[in-house]
Amino acid sequence: MTAAIMIFLLLAAGLLQSLMPAMAWMGLSKPPFLMAVALYYALVHSRGMALTSAIIAGIIQDSLSLFPVGYSSLCFVVFALAVTGTRETLFRDSLFTVAVLGGLLSALTTLGLYLMLHVNAMAVDMPPWWVALKMGGTALLGFGAAPLVWWLASTLECHVGVDVTEEER
C-alpha cells in the first residue's frame, strides 16, 4: 500500500508540476512538487523508500523536461540521503521545518542541475543572474509546496492506514 501511495503521489505531483504555470519573475520557476514528495519520504519513511521515491521523482522530472535521465534523480538522492541522515536532529514534524527544508533543497536542486548542465556544456547562454533568480524562485515556491505536499501525503497515508511511525522509523 505504501508503494502504491508513493507512485500515486509522484505521478500526481508530476502532473501538477507540469501543468502549473511558470512565473517569469521567478526565473520561470515551477512549484517543485516532485522534490516535495521526495522530501516527505526522506523525512518520514525508511531510507529505502526515501531513495526509491527520490529516484522515481527524478526520472519523472527529467521526463517532463529536456534534462538527460538521471540528473534530477542524482540531486534528489543526494538530498534524500542528507535528510535521512540528519532527520533525527530536526524538528521533522513541524511544518515550518518542512517549509524551510523545501525551500533550501529546491534552491540547491536548481543549483545542482545548473552545475550539471554547465559541466556537460548544456547550459547554453544561461546567465548567472538568471540562475540566481531561478534559485530564489524555486526556494520560494518550495517553501510553499513542501508543507502542502507533506500535509496531503500524511493525511492520505493516515486515511489508508499506513502507520509510518511503527513501520518506517
Add this chain to the structure above:
Amino acid sequence: MFWVALATFFLVLLNLPSSVSSTLRGFFRDSLATYQGAVTRTLSGLHRTSSAVGTMTDVVKERDALGREAALLRTRIRSLELVSRENDELRTLLKFKQRFEFRTVACEVIARDDGCGWWQTIRLDKGRDEGIAENMPVITPDGLIGRTTEVSDQACDVLLISDRSFKSSVRFEQEGSYGILQGGGVSLSGFHSTSVLCVPTPIRVIYVRNDLTIKTGEPVVTSGLGGVFPPGLMVGRVVRMGSDETGLYQHAEVEPAADLARLHHVLVITGQGNP
C-alpha cells in the same frame, strides 16, 4: 556496499544508451500526456463555462431591463462565440494545411513549458504513432514556432524559437543574406507576471554581415540550410538592427510572426509533398 551499489546505479543511469533512456522518458511522457490532455481540455471547458457564467452574472445585474431570457441568450451567444473562434482557428489551420506543400500533422498543445522551467517548450498530443519524429519543424499558419525534441508514441515536446538554446539558419527575404536565428530567452521587464511563454526579448539573428543595410520590417524566413527546416518558412520581421560586441557583425532583433504566448493548435511538418 550500499554506497558502491548506489554509485554503480547512477553510473548506469547517467550513461544509459539513448534508446533505453528514450524509452524510459517516453513511458513517463505517455503516462502523463493522457492526463495532461484531459486536464488541459477540462480547464479549457471550465474557462469557457466561467466566461459564460461571468456574462450571466452581468446580465443578472440588469435583469429588470433584460429579463431571464435575454440572459440565457447572451450566455449562449458567448459560448457560441468561443466555439466559433475555435472553429475559425481550426478552419484557418485546415486551409493552410491544404495549400501547404508539405505533409503535416495537426496537433493540440496539452502542456506549456517543461516540467521545471529550464527550457521554453510546449507538449503536443501526438507523437511517433502519427509519424512525428525528432527535429521536425513545428508551425502555425503565421509562421515557425519551433522544432520537435523529445518524441514518444503519443506525445512530443517542442523547443520554441524563443528558447535560448534554439538555433537555426535563416535568411532575410528581400536582402537575401543569411544569419543564425537564436532565441532571446526572457527578461525581467515588460511582461505579465504569470506568463509562461511570453517572449519579451525578441529573437535575434546573429552573424549578419556588417556591410548590409537591412530595413525594419524586413521578413525573416528559414534558409533551408542545415536540413531541419525547409526553406521559406516565415519566422518574423526585423524590429531593429544593432552591432555585436566585437564589431565584426551586426545582429537583428526579430519579432516572431507567430504568437508564441497563445498556442492552441499547431502543425508538425512530417515530410515533403501534400498527401
